[in-house]
Amino acid sequence: MFGKALAKVIFRVAGWKLKGAMPPGLRQAIMVAAPHTSNWDFVYARAAFYLMDVPVKLTIKKEAFFFPMGALLRSMGAVPVDRKKNNNLVAAMIDIFKEHEEMVMMVTPEGTRKYQPRWKKGFYHTAVGAGVPIMLGYLDYAKKEAGIGPTIYPTGDFDADMQKILAFYRTVTPKFPSQGVR
Numbered sequence: 001m002f003g004k005a006l007a008k009v010i011f012r013v014a015g016w017k018l019k020g021a022m023p024p025g026l027r028q029a030i031m032v033a034a035p036h037t038s039n040w041d042f043v044y045a046r047a048a049f050y051l052m053d054v055p056v057k058l059t060i061k062k063e064a065f066f067f068p069m070g071a072l073l074r075s076m077g078a079v080p081v082d083r084k085k086n087n088n089l090v091a092a093m094i095d096i097f098k099e100h101e102e103m104v105m106m107v108t109p110e111g112t113r114k115y116q117p118r119w120k121k122g123f124y125h126t127a128v129g130a131g132v133p134i135m136l137g138y139l140d141y142a143k144k145e146a147g148i149g150p151t152i153y154p155t156g157d158f159d160a161d162m163q164k165i166l167a168f169y170r171t172v173t174p175k176f177p178s179q180g181v182r
Helices: 002-014 040-051 069-075 089-099 122-130 158-169
Strands: 017-019 028-034 056-061 078-081 103-107 134-140 145-152
Touching (some): 002 040, 040 134, 040 145, 069 078, 089 122, 122 134, 122 158, 134 158, 145 158
Parallel strands (some): 017 145, 028 103, 028 134, 056 078, 056 103
Antiparallel strands (some): 134 145
């Protein structure tokens, strides 16, 4: 597969390594990709998931799906979303999980590459509604390490679960540390 071969080249040239793996037997999950502070995050994260054989899907604003980028993005697992429409993305994602026995949906809950003191909650509500765990994917630029950290099984107590999630991400160094999790 071309994606995996390209990912190997990217990691070798950039000097990155992998850490962690998808838990055995896990067929569905939300994969948080954080902290998200650079456009390079997508390149390294997507490469890491190719190398780890994690078949992630991801949502990207529909404006990025112009010719010829649309076909390329779809081949990498991208699903276009219209962020200007007032629709219920959480309900739509729950339905997608119901339709697919195997699916890992990658999300960036910060919603931007700039510092955000509060993350968007949709990823959490999707996980609860679909009955799937939340895997913590990360890029640590200081260690040049891409990986999968703990898996969180949401309890329904958003604040308590978010404390665990954010505590993990505070140990990760993003490309632009001032924009990372505090």
